[in-house]
Amino acid sequence: MRLLTTVITLFGVAVIVFVVIRVVPGNPIAMMLPPGATDADIARLQAQYGFDKSIFDQFLIWLSGVLQGDFGTSISLRQPVSRLVLNRLPATLELSIMALLMAVLMGGALALFGTRFRDGKTEGVVDVTAGMALSIPDFLWGLVLILLFGVLWPVFHISGRISPALNVDFTTNFYLFEAIARLRFDVMADLAAHMFMPALALAIPLAAIISQLLKQSLKETMHLDYVTLARTKGYGENHVITREALPNAILPTLTLVGVQFTFLIGGTVIIERLFSYEGLGNMAIDAVINRDLPLIQGIVILFALLFTIVNLAVDMLYVVLNPRLRHA
Template identity: 60%
Template sequence: MFLARLTKRVGIAATTLFGVGVIVFVLLRVAPGDPIAMMIAPGATPADIAALRAHYGLDESIPVQFALWLKGILAGDFGTSISIRRDVLDLLAERLPATLELATAALLVAILIGGGVAIVGTMLRRTRGESVVDAANGLLLAIPDFVWALALVLVLGVFYPVLPLSGRVNPQSADDFATRFYLVESIVTLRFDKFLEVASHLVMPTLALALPLAAVITRVLKQALAETMVQDYVLLARLKGMSELRLILQEALRNAVGPTLALTGVQFTFLIGGTVIVERIFSYPGVGNMAIDAVINRDLPLIQGLVLAFGLMFIVINILVDLAVVALNPRLRHG
């Protein structure tokens, strides 16, 4: 049953990814603008322009271009960036770790904040404190991540400059890392000075992304806990003298976390895509920041590679979340 479900999901994922590739490829070709026009030097001859178009395969028909691109993808060749003049796969491998670390850090912070507030709100249910929690959570829901980013820049970067405003590390420290996963590497190698440096650059973009997601987690988990707290087994445990906090943590939380986990997984995929604006504000060198430059420069190979990378991450995360929900729910696991 598990293998059949996994095989079906992988098949659907491959079909979805192919469809995304087709749509993006065609839309980029029919959209106004010529990427070659942004590359040619003043005084270039028509022969120079034609040679450059031929070099990037833009002189063929759209079906032929797509066939050549798909053939390259299957061989592990995502093409060469028009604006940066580097292999697209190398650029993705260079920038993707930064975005993954940022999104993962934001997810963990959102889970801690959202889960904590949901538990507090559940303990304060039917009191004035619950109204305060709900009002504060509604405020968090109403403010998008880029507004939080700008507010954090003003408060912690301008008025009280206690945190760095841009980058992942100080420029002179970039060569001190053997991998692109700076945060993970600093922890594994026990270089806590580097960890503090990387973490200080992560604080503001992480909070900007985490606060709206924390509000979503709070709302869903608090609602799930409210429904679970009136179940018979919880009432029986209360009659046995369990404290309210112990009831929530030991009895209610494990049964309420399923819907929250499913929603958090979906929101995490949106979180990765949402890093685009936040990375731009903080000049954070991730794939989101690179995506904006690729669109501005009409860098077709890079845009196509970025879309495929985002699509693949979304699909993999959703599959993992579905499997985790099934693993936590015995009725789904044996159904």
Template identity: 60%
Template sequence: MIWRLLGIRLALAALTLVGVAIVVFVLLRAVPGNPIAMMIAPGATEADILALEARYGFDKSLFQQFLIWGGDVLRGDFGTSISLRQDVVNLIAGRLPATLELAFLALLVAVVLGAGIAILSTRLRGRTSEGVIDSANGISLAIPEFIWALAFVFLLGVIWPVLPVSGRIDPVLDPGFATSFLLVESLVRFRFDVTANVLSHMAMPTFALALPLAAVIARVLKAALLEAMSQDYVLLARLKGYSDLATIWREALRNAVLPTLALTGVQFTFLLGGTVIVERIFAYPGLGNMAIDAVINRDLPLIQGLVLTFGLMFILINLSVDLLAAAINPRLRHG
């Protein structure tokens, strides 16, 4: 049953999250360097240093530090950022909406582009244009997100400056929204001026993230479609008089979706990881940009909170894909 599957997945997700917490906690403290040294003002005394170490728990053993931190995390307290002197939960909550909107918009663009390319290439199979499409798709697959980002900045921000190259919204535009989900809330409130402005800032980072994923989706979906097109039920559809495009859309596509869905879920987690560099290139105020600053400043509480947040997002994405696959495929749902 699907509820049994959900219970098993939730238990495994909890164990995975605990493992991630242990690994990141130990590794961060094994790296050479003292984060307290970055907080000490010139002329600080030994007593000042000891006071800071006691405040952040660095005067205790590694095991004691983990127990204290783990207990605080279970209560929803991720500590205070060393570099920003603010609550880690509030910092992450302020940046998370920007990253989620960017990631899911990129996923939407990737699915639409990838599915369109796969259907078109399958429709044109055996023709010269199929080879052209597959070659272009292969090039897109070989180019990583940050190269696309740099290319877009050069082409659309420098050579032909039609799109903003940094930020999330124009500073002069103050929407006064209740949440940080600017794109979603602007649509709900019918503030299409804000929607257009936010989308203009998101356009380049969105396509930089979407193009490699779209290429993966197109390749896998096309292979699944070609396999489906050789099945008996497709031949029967053709005997009924369905056109080639109608056969692909009505018969082959729904049977080719499942393997593509599973791969898309896995690749979406890589897309989330790719937001770190892409956000930095476009000075986009999301979790990725904050993560780089946290690493540079050796801000252990903030790094730990960010890693757990990304880990939780990866787990939830994989869980959602598993449940969706089970809902689509009765054999998985009742197996």
């Protein structure tokens, strides 16, 4: 059932993207040829890439390729789309996961802090902080961070994914995970110094959302009878918040984090550009500029697949954390 809806969703995304990028103005072939190319040259290349056929026919050709694992060839990079995209995916995944981790830690800490000192000035400070963090979009945070940690106090790298001077033979494109697995702390530090700012820029707005929602649901849980009962047993405020209230209060936040994580992955497009981070998002922008239709399609489908996987993972985690659903 779940699989079926996923397939239908992906198909819908494919159709929409396919049609939209062919309807908007801009001719990929014209971009490829040097100025002064004749109409005949253009027509010949268009025929070669199949752009002379109807959109419907083009879609059928593309779809039959996809079903056999062939996403076509990039027009601007002249390589198979599947290879290009899969090479870049690990970089974006690492960045997104790092950003999610930061958001959960910062948002969670802020929520616990706000709950511990609720109904007072301190909670007001937490609310104002979160409100500000949320109302500034991720790319602006990126610029703020560049100014702070790249210019005024240059402690982190402002561009790229790894220092070229570091000569490491990676077997996968998951540089960070591989560095961790191989216990290469120098490489880890370099990757982290590159990833810190883009990940933080992505994480700040999500952290704000998590803090506000989790705090609200913690505060509601704190009034419940089992929390009161725990107090009469001699437990203090910190224990009551983290052990009694948190495991229950975290459930509604979890669903939201799933949805927001997909937004965060979408946010990597502009953030990767800003920090010249060699990920999927950065490639997507180049693909759009070059009107590289096969590449755009491939990237969008991969993003869509990523979103559905994230949502599936969240649903599964929800069942694991909620004993009431475990046996259902």
